[in-house]
Amino acid sequence: MQRTRHSARPVRTGTSGTPAASRDAAQPPVLVAVAHGxxxxxxxxxxxxxxxxxxxxxxxxxVRLGHIELNEPLLPQTLAGLGGGSAVLVPLLLGRGYHVKHDLPSLAAAAPEVRTRIAAPLGPHPLLVEALYGRLVEAGWPAGPGPGTGEEQGQGRGDAVVLASAGSRDPESAADTRRTARLLSERLGGVPVVPAYASAATPATPTVSVAVRALAARGYHRTAVASYFTAPGRFATAAAEAAPGIAAAPLGDHPAMARLLLHRYDHACAGAAPADGGTPLLATA
Structure with missing residues (x-):
């Protein structure tokens, strides 16, 4: 929520006497990519x-980097290093989980000298699906002409994909993962794509190994695992180890990922004006 502006608030100026807000308007906000760590x-x-x-x-x-935990620079360090101005925080996260809803707004609010917006998480989005598809093809999935039938893309009726993600008990995050699974299924020409979690599994969303066994019981004996992770890590490794066949690499620096980061940044920049004092605005589209 944006706080009410007060006309009595002092205007920041530089040594030339030019209002800081005018200087900030002349250059785009810093893109701060926020990784989990x-x-x-x-x-x-x-x-x-x-x-x-x-x-x-x-x-x-x-373009700068900040981490929520485990690695430096941590996000507070990155924001402190900006020395004021404005920034768009682009979470390198794939759904609307706790980090996006709570951690990022709290960390941004703790840096009132920086006027911040928080972009939407990376998923779900067609560019993210292109990255998932690209990684599957790199791992051995037969490339096809695009969305269509499974037969057009060299797939048979016994083929399926498990979309392996870190997992979240947040219902909106789970919904985002399910939507990505549907979009990937469409991209693969109707091949079944089942979401699975490397952690925080629920009866509705099983672990990767349980999902693979369930697909096999339904007659899907050629199952690939799509890695719904932005970077390598413990969960991505565990998901790959559970794959009975093709195991795609994490999304990483796939070109579609870079385009998606810029898309999220541009959309946040085009949204409402930053709140006073660094209060974050969350762009959700």
Whole structure:
């Protein structure tokens, strides 16, 4: 919620006397990609490569990284390093879970010197599905001409895909994962795609190994695992190990991921004006 502006509030100025708000308006907000953090050293390297690709696509845009936990720089460090100004926090998260709804707004509000917006999480979105599809093809899934029938893409009736995600007990996050599974199924020409969790499994959403066994019991004996993770880590490794055949790599620095980051950033920039004092505005479209 945006706080009411007060006309008596002092206007920040620089040494030239130019209002800081005017200077900020002359340059785009900093894109701060917010990763969860991981003990796997490959995770940070993967995210860095992804942000390098974003910089290549948008030369001149200030792109920085902050983590919620486990790795430096932590998000508060990144925001402190901006020295004021404005920023769009783009979560490298795949659904509307606790981190997006609670952690990011709290961390942004704790940096009142930076006027912030919080972009929507990466999923669900067609570009994310393109990245999932691309990783499956790289792992050995037969490439096809695009959405259509399973037969057009070289698949038989015994083929299926498990969409392996970290998992969340948040019902909106679970709904986002299910929607991504439906979109991926459409992209694969109707091949069944079953969401599964590497953690926080529920009766409605099983673990990867349980999902694979359930598909086999229904006659799907050629099952691939799509890695619904932005970077390598413990959950991604466990999901791949449960795959009976094709195991796709995490989404990582796939070109569609970089395009999606910029899409989320641009959409947040086009939204409502940042709140006073750094109070975050969450862009949900």
């Amino acid at each position: 991981s003990r796997d050293p490959q995770a940070v390297r993967t995210v860095v490569r992804l942000l390098d690709r974003v910089r290549e696509m948008r030369p001149g845009l200030d």
